[in-house]
Amino acid sequence: MLHTVNKSPFERNSLNTCLGLVKPGSAVLLIEDGVVGAIKGTAIEDQLIQAMQSCKLYVLGPDLAARGLAEDKLLDGIQVVDYGGFVDLVAEHTSVQSWL
């Protein structure tokens, strides 16, 4: 399953909830304000590193750029995708869960 999270983990707890329920082999894509969660050295870093043991983490590049967040600030292991990559992720997984 592909999970999308569109709010900052410092505004809402949707990323936290998502990471707590995500199953091994699933993917999590951070979009919109959710991209803030992909930055290195935040309070949620340990939880993300833990999640990456069994899941893949992605972040939407255009939404990072729109917020002035450079890709070198990202936590290691998080992959940057564009909208085409977003479409590919949706196609690759059998279902999509949007955490709103």
Added chain:
Amino acid sequence: MKFGILINEGPYQHQASDSAYQFVKAALEKGHEIFRVFFYHDGVQNATRLASPPQDDRNIIALWSALAKEHNLDLVVCVAAALRRGILDENEAKRGGKDAHNLADGFRISGLGQLIEAGIQSDRLVVFGD
């Protein structure tokens, strides 16, 4: 692959309609089919042709109308959500005795069954919202 899209948030609020628009564009460029885009809850506000954003800002409503025209997209607005928020086509305006209607080009008003059908007919249903 067939995609269904659900938009639950109005334009210029956060980013749901923009994200959905970019997603649909990217999917079409990759040769996928968009079975339907369904506008629900405050998402129906994306369908008012009276929206007049500043000239240097994107006109989300016009963008949807243009994309629908170009790719023959089915943009469906939930009737109950739309009437509550004053989004009317000519038919609904007449029926409700209103003096104006404001549904933008490329959109049509219909029922929730259209969302269910999109969920059944599409390979993936992608939700954008608040």
